[in-house]
Amino acid sequence: MKTIVVGAGIAGLSTAWELTRRGHAVTLLEQGPIPNPLAASGDHHRIIRRAYGPGSGYGKAISEAYDAWGALWSDLGQSHYDARGFLCVSRAAGDDTDLYREGMEKGGWPIELFSAEEAARRWPFLEAGSFRYAFHSPEGGALHCRRIAAGIGEWLRANGADVREHMQVVAVDCEAGSVKLADGDSLTADQVVVTAGAWVTKLFPDLVSELTTYRTAVAYLEPPTDLKQAWEAAPVILDVGGDTDGYIIPRSGDGGLKFGSGLHKRQQDDASAAREPEDGEGEAILRLFSPPIARVDEYTVSNVVTCAYTFTDDQRFFATRKGRCLVVSACSGHGYKFGTAVGRRVAAAVENGDTQDLIRWLRAEDM
Structure with a gap:
């Protein structure tokens, strides 16, 4: 399957990584460099931890995240995690x-x-x-975001993904599965995954009521x-x-x-x-x-x-399906730690089309 991923923050990078591991043809588009210091996940380090309130469900989801991070460290050949508690x-x-x-x-x-x-x-x-x-x-500590982004970018290029930096997407046609670039060119794929972070409402103004x-x-x-x-x-x-x-x-x-x-x-x-x-x-x-x-x-x-x-109002992940386009966004400032697990789940949803199962997991509703 040919897939375009829009945005190379941790969710987009992880989605591109998992889709590439599964043998799909991936084009990753990032409006800035990788890592992008303006992105929500573009700073040097972020916290990973299990602590959540007893009813949130995200505490259990961290187990899946740790497993996914472990798989990433194996692919990269090194860990970018400081397990200092x-x-x-x-x-x-x-x-x-x-x-x-x-x-x-x-x-x-x-x-x-x-x-x-x-x-x-x-x-x-x-x-x-x-x-x-x-x-x-x-348990827990610091994830080194810029090292992770650079590492995934290198891995993607080495494993056949088409990684394009400084490539701004200005419009998405969800019915056609195409994106329009700032330079006037267009790209088409079987599926488009939009993980554009804080820029997502520029591409989808109708989402401002939820994001x-x-x-x-x-x-x-x-x-x-x-x-x-x-x-x-x-x-x-x-x-x-x-x-x-x-x-x-x-x-x-x-x-x-x-x-x-x-x-x-x-x-x-x-x-x-x-x-x-x-x-x-x-x-x-x-x-x-x-x-x-x-x-x-x-x-x-x-x-x-x-x-x-x-x-989001409830500080949980957000996802929605629009034709051939899957939009994933938010976790209200505390989602980086789930990044690789999100990538795995989004890649599975791209393959099997089960967006509702993805949403349930993103919202930790079954935890």
């Missing part, structure tokens, strides 16, 4: 850390609980009197000198408690110490606009982390990276 900090009853703890305990997945005082002794960048407790999981585009940013920081060693050895921090929706990835791979918060976002219909960091944006992100991070006034901002994501 993850930490959650609770600052208020009922916050996300409480939910994640409940989900981990219900699933029977191992965690270790720490009082605030114990956690601050073990991880001295935490401010002991500012949170209720913490828990640590040995909302947001601009966000993360701050790369230099910690106080006496805390550098603690950060180097730290797990990823999935949640800093309260309503901050804050996460932290220590230096890993090519990426430095990164702070990001779900509070720091704004709706923005054009994913390409206003991508330059604003004055003081990194410092504003940093302030969201005090508490529970101690001595934030001693950290310095080394870089700010902006991102664009599509979000």
